[in-house]
Amino acid sequence: MRPLRSRARGLQLLTVALGLSLLGIFVPADADDPTPVPRRPPGPTRVMLAGDSITQGRAGDFTYRYWLWRGLRDAGADIDLVGPRQDLAQGSTSYLDPGFDRDHAALFGSKTAYHLLLVTDEIRTYRPDVVVLMIGFNDLRVRSPEETAANVRTYVERVRAADPEVDLVIGQVTTGMSLSSGVELLPNETSTLNALLAEVVDELTTSRSQVVLARTAEGWEPGIHTWDGVHPTPTGETRIAQRMGDALVDVGAVPAHPVIDRAVPWPATYAVSGVGRNRRITLSWDGTLVDGWAGRVRYRLVAPEAGPWRTTSWAAGSSRTLRHLRAGGTYELQVQARRRAMIGGWSAAVRVEAEGRVPRAVRRTTVVWRTKRLRVRWREAAAASTYTVAYRTRTRRGTWTAWRTTTRARSIARLAVPRRAARVQVRITGHNGYLAGRARTVRSVRPR
Known part of the structure; x- marks a missing residue:
């Protein structure tokens, strides 16, 4: 503990006064000390x-x-x-x-x-x-x-x-x-x-x-x-x-002028976690740690294929849900902090899979020939958002060939098949984003 400066100063004044009194010199009680006295001890x-x-x-x-x-x-x-x-x-x-x-x-x-x-x-x-x-x-x-x-x-x-x-x-x-x-x-x-x-x-x-x-x-x-x-x-x-x-x-408290004034960004970031479900990803963060009042999200698809960055608008609160994502896709996401006019940095990236239901196999499929073209009809499959149709013929030696992708349920598609094909077989698969259901293969039919 440092001694109080007032006490140290009083002792110094008393010492000087006693010394001068021995020399026969009178010193008034309120006189200033003629010798320099350190204002602060070491x-x-x-x-x-x-x-x-x-x-x-x-x-x-x-x-x-x-x-x-x-x-x-x-x-x-x-x-x-x-x-x-x-x-x-x-x-x-x-x-x-x-x-x-x-x-x-x-x-x-x-x-x-x-x-x-x-x-x-x-x-x-x-x-x-x-x-x-x-x-x-x-x-x-x-x-x-x-x-x-x-x-x-x-x-x-x-x-x-x-x-x-x-x-x-x-x-x-x-x-x-x-x-x-x-x-x-x-x-x-x-x-x-x-x-x-x-x-x-x-x-x-x-x-x-x-x-x-x-x-x-x-x-x-x-x-x-x-x-x-x-x-x-x-x-x-x-x-x-x-x-x-x-x-x-x-005031004499420090020896030299400091150099402090400068432009400094607000580097605050959120700690982010995410959960994927039903083609959605919900991000949550604790804004109280930096007193953040809002956030915006940027995200991109990273698997099974890469996509561009997309950025949402600002929204108040401590969570954000992204909807209509591709089920089965893995996304990389970041959140940027904001406090009124002060914008912080992007959080560390988190990777979350947009989970979803695997579609069931399509039902009630029919394949018929009409006017020299193949027509395919099916009933929609639960959880499927798109369908891929492929075919193969005997002339193709059993290799499946992509025909078309459609979002229509109970669709009718037409395919021109070489007349020399003895039989044509059709396969229909329902998809929910990147999640593929069980393929339904339709019996072979003869071109007419």
């Missing part, structure tokens, strides 16, 4: 990230915390993120990449009043060197910008009451927009609050406890940086992380 800089859903994130997010932690480490900073939580919204732990320091003090949907109740205990328990707070959009739905800014001011005061030497970074509130209509959400309130936050920062900064404004709203474009008009995409997360990293440099 060890990683402890940073507590507080806020609402923008900071906490939800299932299927990286979160800006992830990008900030990575960027600061790449820039050579020794950072320890601290706080009472490690989860995403609703207790989820489904980070797109959980390989980072996940401690934080944020809660999805929270407002400033919630954090005012907890901040004193959080500072005393987790002893951060720097507190990073990004909050306010939820407040603007129920209270004025002035009231929200006043709560942020109170938050800073309570942090300092618990530890007078904690530095703070206050993030601007990012603008929101309805992606369907393009109408901005609370534009005047957001602009007013950000102006008031700048005033709070200027007024509360002291030599012992700096307060720096992170300009997270500058260059923010909801159509690019959010997936629903409010919550950030991975690209938006990197933009917020960049602004927070720059502010941490300004």
Whole structure:
């Protein structure tokens, strides 16, 4: 456990005062220490990230915390993120990449009043060197910008009451927009609050406890940086992380500006399973792991022959049934994830056979000669969707020759047979996709 900085600073001041008193020099109790005193003892800089859903994130997010932690480490900073939580919204732990320091003090949907109740205990328990707070959009739905800014001011005061030497970074509130209509959400309130936050920062900064404004709203474009008009995409997360990293440099918590801001696709994918039955394949996936709200399927036939890729339209939910497939065919299928405007990757391919019933043999077959042509008639077979008709003659030495394929039940087909053929034999087979039923061979007849 690291000693509190306030205690270390007090001991150093006492030592200097005693030394000067021995020399006969009076030092007032509130005088500044004339010698440079390290603000932080050796060890990683402890940073507590507080806020609402923008900071906490939800299932299927990286979160800006992830990008900030990575960027600061790449820039050579020794950072320890601290706080009472490690989860995403609703207790989820489904980070797109959980390989980072996940401690934080944020809660999805929270407002400033919630954090005012907890901040004193959080500072005393987790002893951060720097507190990073990004909050306010939820407040603007129920209270004025002035009231929200006043709560942020109170938050800073309570942090300092618990530890007078904690530095703070206050993030601007990012603008929101309805992606369907393009109408901005609370534009005047957001602009007013950000102006008031700048005033709070200027007024509360002291030599012992700096307060720096992170300009997270500058260059923010909801159509690019959010997936629903409010919550950030991975690209938006990197933009917020960049602004927070720059502010941490300004406050002296890290040595160099990180390079974080960049375009990042949403790589979320679904884990997919499939079941085939009655010329159908039903795919299911668990969208809750990435908070996916919709999916589309692409599929192709791979056996017994290869076919082209086909892609369905988007549909909400966590399952999709493909109908009218070829029974007995094996299909390769993938599902693409989607969360509003954010489109993820294709899942790992699954192979599923479109099972079906094997047709029965055709019934009531008749073969007759009329007007020098052979006519064949039969009754439909259960489960058969197509029929193949083949024939053979004595002149063909018993080799079956394909005649025609038809989808008509009780069909009449005509065949011109060489007059020299002594007898003609006909075979009819019902098919359900790639599943063939038992062939029905009709007795031989003589051409007339």
